[in-house]
Amino acid sequence: MPADHDASAQTSLDMIIARKETSIDVVNVRQFIYNGREEWRRKEKIVEIVSKDPVFDKSKREWMTRTEKYTRGLRMTNRIHELEQLLGWSKQDATIATSLLDDPLPISLHVTAFEPVFLLQASQELLDKYAGVIASRGIFGCYLQTELGHGSNVAALETTASYIPQTKEFEIHSPTLTSNKWWIGALGKTATHGVVQAQLILPGGVDMGPHLFFVQLRSLDTHELLPGIIAGDIGPKSFHGFAATDNGFARFFHVRIPKEHMLSKFAQVTDDGKYVQPPHAKISYGGMLYIRSGMVTTAGWVTAKAVVIAIRYATVRRQGARGPDGLEKRIITYPSLYIRLLPILARAYVFISLGRALSQSFQIMVQRLSGGDTSLLAEMHATTSGLKILCTTSSVQDVENARRSMGGHGYSAFSGVGRLYADVIPSVTYEGENFVLDQQVVRAALKAFHSLFGTEGKGRPSPSTIRGLTASSYYLRLLSSPSKEPPFLEDGDGSKSSWNDFETLILLLEWRAALLVHEMAQTAHDPDTTLFQRVSRGTTEAFVGRRVGEMINDFRKNSELQESDVAVLSRLYLLYLQTTIESALADFLSFGLLRIRNPFRVRASRDPTRGLRLAIARNCLSLVPEAVGLTDALGFSDWELDSTLGMYDGNVYQALWDKAQTEPLNDKEIPDAYEESIKPMLTRGQQKLTERKWETKL
């Protein structure tokens, strides 16, 4: 290494060089990922405003107590509402501003859970009375479903809502300790109102199962809890996650609410206490589907943040062997590193695109629902459940893998990735615990299978039934005729390899899903222990595979993208498909789906998976020079990332140094613990030694 080499100055240089290497037009790709120039400009403007406002300063948050984080969270929310009014922001602008804060805030529960559930399920009368004040945030809401004793098993919730015909009221009651509502976001200290999930009890004690009720929790004058309600915060959470959110408990003691406060757009109770059935068994799932579809987008953006930080750091961090320039190699050049990070980048891109498409489908479903058309509900339920599981499970793994890829500095809170991890991990639990939700995906897949092939699973479906298959079960067409066979695969390098062909990869994913569902149908009486998860994942990945094929076709037609942009994006989305197959090779091998025509093994290897693995390695290598461009295209500012390792200019060492100087422990040279503990320990140790020496002399 040259004697005057400055490793810190080199980092900025490395970043400049990396930016020059990329062949994509960052502006074009950024517009593509933001769904057009307008959306990007809108976000950019909001970032500019918010990042300069001292209320949104992030520099001290690592040292804040839980209470300070909660207080800061609400201060920021209040400021966003002020800005909304001052600057004439739309509701969407305010949502963008809130999402930029990367702190899960109590208001999110109002926006993502309380409001959509209320709007979808309240009667017209209740909507007329409250929709306006909910929209203008004149009241704050939360969604009270989970209890201390029950979460996944909603049918077993203990809170009751008993109808009293004499007064036309419901009485909300928590009969036991375990019926305490628990984990409820924004309930602890913030929310004034809530939607409560409770067993509807009709006169005579008939239990109609869980239904939703709109309940005021706190006074709008004093913010005190209303009579008959006790509530509070459930305490800190793992890894200090969700610190700004007051996840809370509540117990109701015979709290009366007017009959109109039952969310009765679908199921109703007549004045004299008779039950009116909803038109569709799952119609009340609407709100949950909204939250789940939003979680796909969020998983994509969280993954994106983590991988942007990790790729930028890997681009400037030098460690290990020296290259021809006499400098240690940049760690991004190590195959063991880029093979970890680039598939994460691919998943971030795919999940962001998927989330957008899903939200659009959700809006269409809502429009149809409002006209009483429930035909899209089952399909939406199947796809959002599967995607929620897939995307949240992946993002939890990917964020942690991104952090680990950065070695020791990745563990510093200043990397910003630990914070992302702490907040993303519960996403696998809330809105349907992923392993429990797997069962619903499997149920939907089996239903589709049996409706096609009969209860025995041996029928021959008509062409019209096959044509009528929905997107979530489209793969089942492959089982419709014995003459249909999985494709033979061309091994080898380059474009001729089947492993570089989108359509083949998508078809393989569909074959795996079809055979897994067939296996499940045949062995449903005695399934092996992982079959549920494999069917759930396999069917969802087949669905996503087809969508990825559509995305590739779409951006090939996108006139705003240049040829080089399309080429790079195609390789990135191809990597998504390749690595999806690689991570499920056990299934592909189990079902004999790797039918290789000209295996590598003829030449050097016995391994039928080698062709795929080589294709992934080569695809990744071709994407290394594009990595920084693709991360820039995700459009995060330094303020948003709040990461010393993800700095746009690559100046990571200076940033780490500067941050370390802000550590309050460094305020005093001699810490308070010196007099109290360090000094006595040192003195004791020195005395012991002197005593021992004295004893030996004796």
Ligand SMILES: Cc1cc2nc3c(=O)[nH]c(=O)nc-3n(C[C@H](O)[C@H](O)[C@H](O)COP(=O)(O)OP(=O)(O)OC[C@H]3O[C@@H](n4cnc5c(N)ncnc54)[C@H](O)[C@@H]3O)c2cc1C
């Ligand atoms: C950060 C956070 C925020 C939350 N916010 C809210 C909120 O605002 N409102 C709200 O109502 N709730 C909220 N929750 C609660 C959340 O919805 C529940 O935690 C979730 O539904 C899981 O329920 P549980 O915790 O009771 O777990 P359990 O259902 O007890 O699950 C425990 C384990 O048992 C397994 N298991 C359970 N049932 C089955 C089964 N039938 N078959 C196989 N395995 C099973 C699960 O896979 C899991 O591993 C929140 C939770 C968290 C962590």
